[in-house]
Amino acid sequence: MEESNLRLLYWNPGGIQQKLQKLRTVAQQQDIQVILLGETKLNPSTHVKLPNYHIYRRDEVTSQGAAYRGTAVLVRRDIVHQELDLPEYQTMRSIGIKTEAAGEELxxxxxxxxxxxxFCSSDVRTVMEGEISTIILPK
Structure with missing residues (x-):
């Protein structure tokens, strides 16, 4: 079986909009294939682009319309993947993808x-359901 490595980066930027250049630089220098972000603090109407990456977001806004919290997954375009449908959780916020590494679904x-x-253990159990190997990168 062919060995394959998947290069992941997890970062909690405390707001990503003003830090995209830094993210772009690190992603290129480190050859990152999947980027996971916590606390993106993006408004759903805000356009964010990182060249050569698909971006999946789960934005949150206050009742007054201010962006806060939020998660995102950025996947390099050469990685075969699909966005996961996610349930509503009790306390956790999450977004995810399904891909393959070393011949296994992940x-x-x-x-x-x-x-x-x-902490709500049922949220973690919900994410871990099924037979597919799972990685959760929490803040």
Whole structure:
């Protein structure tokens, strides 16, 4: 069986919009294939682009319309993948993809539990359901 490595980066930028150039530089220098972000703080109407990456976002806004929290997964265009349909969780925020590494299916999630919210083990059980190997990169 052919060995394959998948290069992942997890980062909690505390707001990504002003840090895209830094992310682009690190992704290129480190040959990153999948980027997982916590606390993106993006408004759904904000356009974000990183060349050569598909971007999947789960944005959140306050009742007043201010962007906060949010997660994202960026997948380099040469990586075969699909976005996962995600349920609503009790306290966790998450977004994920399904891909393949070393000949095995793999689910990868960017997960975020907002400060002050209790840990909810049922959220983790929901993510881990099934027979597919799963990686959760939490904040």
């Amino acid at each position: 689910r990868i999630y960017a997960a975020y539990r907002p400060p002050g919210t209790p």
